Amino acid sequence: MIRRTEILLIDDDPEDIMLFTNLIEEFDSHINLKIAQNYVDAVDLLFQKHFDEIQSKPHIILLELTISNHKGIQLLKSIKEHSEYRKIPVLVVTKSNNSHDIWNSYDYNVNAYIQKPKSKERYLSLISIMLKFWMEMVSIPDYTWS
Template sequence: MSRPLNILLVEDDAIEVMKFNRVVKNLETKHKITEANNGEEALNLLKDRTVNPDIIILDLNMPKVNGLEFLKIIKQDDNRKFIPTIILTTSNNFTDIKECYQNGIAGYVVKPLKHDDYMTSTKKLLEYWSSNELIS
């Protein structure tokens, strides 16, 4: 049974945010998205308890605090380290992938170039996590 997710989307590219929101809008399950423009903003939202996400969708290449720096910080936080964090990025660099998995990500998705492929992969990602048993 699918359930709505509280999603923290950490992405600095406005077009990517728009694409992600468009996918979510077209799904039957009504997920709630909180947006952060970079890792620093996301950390502040989590620190202030402004959001309590079920999952975090994280880009790697961002200003201020990048995705990998954010990931390392959050995985040291006993209250937040079990939030599934999925990388959604343009980087298919093996070093990035390996380092992200070593730092506890739940998945790594390279953003497809074609819009239809992006829609399909993002939809599958959200369907999986909305039917998964998450730690609250």
């Protein structure tokens, strides 16, 4: 099944963004990647308009919790409390291994919490497993139908 998938990456680490962007180009040309590099940009992108008015809604959101002085958890909460946005899978992909972050994320209904591996090889294999699972095996709401 070929579908165009819109992924929103919210991260402020230039190296991680680059790794991710490069790998995605190799992995699948049907991914349309948007990047927000801080809290305000992410909020603007997601909440500036009504859900129905947004032309290209993300199918999957990848979120680094540590953006803008750890505002990621606030963003997760806003997304998962929103009547429509909450149906978008949010994967926290973060350098934080703080147990409060892990518990809070699941309490705020994160779809999965993933710690960024330290080695580049493992980071790359994480991204490919993650994309394989979430793009090929999991069904996610497709807004082109609704």
